[in-house]
Structures are given as structure tokens and as C-alpha cells.
Amino acid sequence: MCAFHLGWFLGPGITVQGWNTPNFAKSYDWTKPDIFRDGARRLEQAFFDFLILEDTSAIPYTYGGNMDFYLRHAAMTPKFDPVIVTPYILEATKKLGVATTMTSTFYPPWILARSMATLDHYSNGRMAWNIVTATSDAAAQNFGYDKQFEHDKRYDMADEFVDLVKQLWGAWEPDAVVNNDETFIDPSKVRTVNFEGEYYKSRGPLNVPRSPQGCPLLIAPGGSPRGRKFSGRNAEVVLGSAENIEEMKQYCIDVRSYAVSFGRDPTKVKLMFAVAPVITKSRQEADEYKQNYPKMLEKRMQHALASMSFLSGIDFSKFDLDAPVGEIKTNGMQTILGKFKDPAVTLRQIVTSPPRWPIVGTPEDVAAELIEAMAEVGGDGYLITGHLKPSYLSQIVDELVPALQKRGATRTEYSHDMLRDNVMAF
Ligand SMILES: Cc1cc2nc3c(=O)[nH]c(=O)nc-3n(C[C@H](O)[C@H](O)[C@H](O)COP(=O)(O)O)c2cc1C
Structure with missing residues (x-):
């Protein structure tokens, strides 16, 4: 059994990966999906469980009170729609999971549930939803609001949103499609949902049959106390960002105890921590x-x-x-x-001030450090966070991952075809 899982978090966004950082190849056409397709294939060769496509839905204008800095430096902008980028990546891979970020605060639940179910079908069960509640007023203003909903209320809304989309995904029985000479779909196996909550209302069902995973893998990154509670209630993979081992340990304790308080099995909540290792030659x-x-x-x-x-x-x-x-x-x-x-x-x-846990070293040293830290924290894996630019990808995939595999820490094969099965395998 491996010690931990690996995921990749495409933190810098889905377009101009690493513009103006060292080794950035200015010549590549960032308006095309090739860098993601190529990168995803490389991650699959290294047996990453999944790739997370981050998202925000605004060009920021906070710093200096205008958009200038963000536009001039390609900072947090531009971004293509991750829901549209996803099938290109799925098409280029066979086993890698893809986690698409969609915000519960602004997406209509029915549309989100339908898109996810469609993608889960087309990928044979490799979809995950990265549930974010969105932070900025700029995003709220793009959806017709004057400002963002209050922080904790966004999570209250998200709890209800998750309940609704789960019901939508579950409204078709697994054997509803019979496809015999008389009947295509058995009407007794598709029911309406008639959901009426405080924030959302939907009749349902979806017009998409139950997908291979039934419900896509649910991922959540909330870091605040309310965010951790949300993760404990809903998430199967939790994305933690912590600056040192002590904070990582606390994160695990918090989320797992919330999971228990909601009657969930805490071993089914996988805690993965964002890291950005720097690989050196000596x-x-x-x-x-x-x-x-x-x-x-x-x-x-x-x-x-x-x-x-x-x-x-x-x-x-x-x-x-x-x-x-x-x-x-x-x-x-x-x-x-x-x-x-x-x-x-x-x-x-x-x-x-430098990171409190600077992960910098030769592949062997970094591998040893990551293994030791995860053993101490008792978490479930790491999310390598960074650009998918070929030079960095190569350091991780060709140098760090083999060093981890050599020590038995990470996968050398996919044990299953579907994403949830792989994530829950250890
Ligand atoms: C690994 C990781 C990935 C994240 N991905 C996104 C993302 O794609 N979009 C987003 O709006 N926020 C993302 N976040 C931020 C969380 O959603 C963030 O915690 C959220 O804005 C609410 O924060 P809070 O619960 O700490 O207040 C990510 C955070 C982490 C640690």
C-alpha cells in the first residue's frame, strides 16, 4: 500500500501558465489547450490521482482600485472556462481524474449537476467537482449582485446546494435505462426531486441518466473554521493549505472531527496538502x-x-x-x-518572509522530507501546486515522483478505472 496520493493543483489558472517566470516559453499559444493536454498525459504517466483546474470568475480590480496590475502582469487573468477545458483533458487521458472548479454561489444547481453528470459519463467516471464559494465582490458583480454574500452564508448556501445536486444525481436509478424493444427508460426508475430549501428550489430530475460514479468526487478547499465544517460535512477530498506541520495536523483534526460530528466515516475524507517543491541539482x-x-x-x-x-x-x-x-x-x-x-x-x-516550510532540495531529499512530514501529519496526500510548464513538470514527474515511488510512497499503477475508487483505495 502506498503512503499517500498525489494530485496537481493548477493554481496559476488555465491560460498563460507562468507568464514572465523563469523558463516560460513565450512562443507557445496559450489560447489553445495543448499545454493542458500534454501536461495531463505526463501526470497520468506518473500516476497522479487527479488534476484540479482552479477558477475565479472576474478580472480583479482591488489592488490600486483598478484592473491595471492584473491585466499588465497576467495575474489571475485571463482565464478560460474550466468546464470547457475539462473534456479536452479527459479526451487526452484514460485514468487521470479531473477536478473542475465551479462556484456554488453563482452556478444554478441544475446546470452544474447536469454538466458534471455529462462529463462523468463521457470520462467513464473520472470527474470531480472542486466546490468553492467565491470570494470577491468583482465576481458577485458579474452575476448581477452589488457585492459578495456574507462569508459564512456562502457556506450555508453551499451546504444546501450540495444536498440538492446530490438529489439530482440520485434521481435516476442505476438500472433506469433498459433499452429493450418496448422501452428505452423505465419511468418507475426516474423520480422528481421537488427540492425546496431556504436558498434553492428545483423540481428535477436531470435529463441525464445516473453517471458512472453516481455522484462526481466532491472536493473542497475551505480553510476558515466555517470552510472546514463545510468540508467535514460534504467533501471526500479536502484541499489544505498550511504553512507547517503543526498547522497541517490541526487541519486534519478539525476536518475529521467535523466529519464525525456529521456521522461520516473520517477515513473517507482524504486530506491533501498544497505544496510547491523546488527541485535542485545539489x-x-x-x-x-x-x-x-x-x-x-x-x-x-x-x-x-x-x-x-x-x-x-x-x-x-x-x-x-x-x-x-x-x-x-x-x-x-x-x-x-x-x-x-x-x-x-x-x-x-x-x-x-520565506515560507515557514521551504521544500527545496534534490529529488531524493525532497522525497524524504515529504514522506516524513506526511507520516507525522497523518494526512492522505499532496497537491503539487504550480504551472504545468514543461520544465517544472519534468522536475516533478521525471525526478521527484520516481524518488517517491522508489520508497514505496506513491502509486506505480492505477488500481481502478474510476476516480473515487482510486482515491479511496488507501
Ligand atoms: C489547494 C486549494 C485550491 C483552491 N482552489 C480555489 C479555486 O479554484 N477557486 C477559488 O475561488 N478558491 C480556491 N481556493 C480557496 C478556497 O476556496 C478558499 O479557502 C475560499 O476562498 C474560502 O476561504 P475561507 O474558507 O478560508 O474563507 C483554493 C484553496 C486551496 C487551499
Whole structure:
């Protein structure tokens, strides 16, 4: 049995992967899906369980009060629709799962349920839904609202949304399609749903039969206390971002205890943590890389501020870089507040301080470090977070993964055809 699962989180978005970062090939046509198809095939060769296509539905305008920075630097924009990118990736692969991000806050449940069921059919059961509640006012304004719904209410809505789409997916019995000489579908095996909740109402059923997995694999990344509760109630894979081992452990404890409080088996809730390992040729190069962190981060400071602004809805261009930020409140991503816990630390120190767990080293060293950390945390896997640009992909797939496999830590084959079966296999 392997020690843990691997997924890839396409954090930088689904278009201009890594624009203006080292080794970015400016010549490739980012308006075409080839980089994702090629990347997905490589992930499948390395037996990743799934690839997550992230999403947000707005061009941000928080940093500096306009869209300029984001547009000029291809930061969080442009993005193609992950629901449309998904079948290109599924078509290029046979076993890799694909997790498509769709927000419960703005999607009509019936449409989401139908798209997912269709994709699950066409992929023979390899679909997952990455459930996000959306953070920004900019996104809300694209859907006709003046501002975002209140943070915890978004999760209340999402709980109800999940209940409804599960009922829609379950409204066809597995053997409803009989396809004999008299009958195509047995009417006694397809029922209406007649869902009436506080936020959603739908008659149902879908006009798509039950898909191979019945319900696509449910993935959720909420980091705040309310987000963790949502994950404990609904998610089968939880995406954690934690800065060190202690935080990872706490994340596992929180989500698993919420799962138990909802009567769920906590071993069926898989906790996977986002990491972005840097692979070097030697230990000396790793040391040099680590020493260079403050300089690198200083160079990317505006990017970090723009990203924090988008996620929190607070314009960090207005703050004095050399003073502490003070107490802030956000209706956006709550997890971001953790950065400002220490009132003595300046904004510049926050955005230029190296990661608390820098994962930098030779493939062998990084593999050993990841294995040791996961054993201590008791989690279920890692999400490699980054660009699918060929140079980085090659370091992970050709160097790190073989080192993990050699130690028996990760898959050397897919044990099943469908995504949930693979994810729940250990
Ligand atoms: C690995 C990972 C992937 C995520 N993917 C997305 C995404 O695609 N779209 C999105 O809006 N938020 C994404 N998030 C952010 C979460 O949805 C975030 O936790 C959410 O905005 C609410 O945050 P909160 O519960 O901490 O307030 C991701 C977070 C993590 C850790």
C-alpha cells in the first residue's frame, strides 16, 4: 500500500501558465489547450490521482482600485472556462481524474449537476467537482449582485446546494435505462426531486441518466473554521493549505472531527496538502536558493500584494509597507487573516518572509522530507501546486515522483478505472 496520493493543483489558472517566470516559453499559444493536454498525459504517466483546474470568475480590480496590475502582469487573468477545458483533458487521458472548479454561489444547481453528470459519463467516471464559494465582490458583480454574500452564508448556501445536486444525481436509478424493444427508460426508475430549501428550489430530475460514479468526487478547499465544517460535512477530498506541520495536523483534526460530528466515516475524507517543491541539482544549489528567498520575494512583492488584495477584497496598495497592518476584517478569504496575527510585523516583512516550510532540495531529499512530514501529519496526500510548464513538470514527474515511488510512497499503477475508487483505495 502506498503512503499517500498525489494530485496537481493548477493554481496559476488555465491560460498563460507562468507568464514572465523563469523558463516560460513565450512562443507557445496559450489560447489553445495543448499545454493542458500534454501536461495531463505526463501526470497520468506518473500516476497522479487527479488534476484540479482552479477558477475565479472576474478580472480583479482591488489592488490600486483598478484592473491595471492584473491585466499588465497576467495575474489571475485571463482565464478560460474550466468546464470547457475539462473534456479536452479527459479526451487526452484514460485514468487521470479531473477536478473542475465551479462556484456554488453563482452556478444554478441544475446546470452544474447536469454538466458534471455529462462529463462523468463521457470520462467513464473520472470527474470531480472542486466546490468553492467565491470570494470577491468583482465576481458577485458579474452575476448581477452589488457585492459578495456574507462569508459564512456562502457556506450555508453551499451546504444546501450540495444536498440538492446530490438529489439530482440520485434521481435516476442505476438500472433506469433498459433499452429493450418496448422501452428505452423505465419511468418507475426516474423520480422528481421537488427540492425546496431556504436558498434553492428545483423540481428535477436531470435529463441525464445516473453517471458512472453516481455522484462526481466532491472536493473542497475551505480553510476558515466555517470552510472546514463545510468540508467535514460534504467533501471526500479536502484541499489544505498550511504553512507547517503543526498547522497541517490541526487541519486534519478539525476536518475529521467535523466529519464525525456529521456521522461520516473520517477515513473517507482524504486530506491533501498544497505544496510547491523546488527541485535542485545539489544540496548546495538548494542552500543558495533558500538564501535567495528574500530577494526573490522582494521582486514579486507587488504580485503578492495584488493577490492578497484580490483574495481579501482589501486594497493593500494603500498600506505603508514599513508599518504593521493592524487589525483587518474581510468578507473574502478568511485564511488570509492568519498572516496578520503578529501586530509587530510590517507588511513588507509579511510579503517577503520565506515560507515557514521551504521544500527545496534534490529529488531524493525532497522525497524524504515529504514522506516524513506526511507520516507525522497523518494526512492522505499532496497537491503539487504550480504551472504545468514543461520544465517544472519534468522536475516533478521525471525526478521527484520516481524518488517517491522508489520508497514505496506513491502509486506505480492505477488500481481502478474510476476516480473515487482510486482515491479511496488507501
Ligand atoms: C489547494 C486549494 C485550491 C483552491 N482552489 C480555489 C479555486 O479554484 N477557486 C477559488 O475561488 N478558491 C480556491 N481556493 C480557496 C478556497 O476556496 C478558499 O479557502 C475560499 O476562498 C474560502 O476561504 P475561507 O474558507 O478560508 O474563507 C483554493 C484553496 C486551496 C487551499
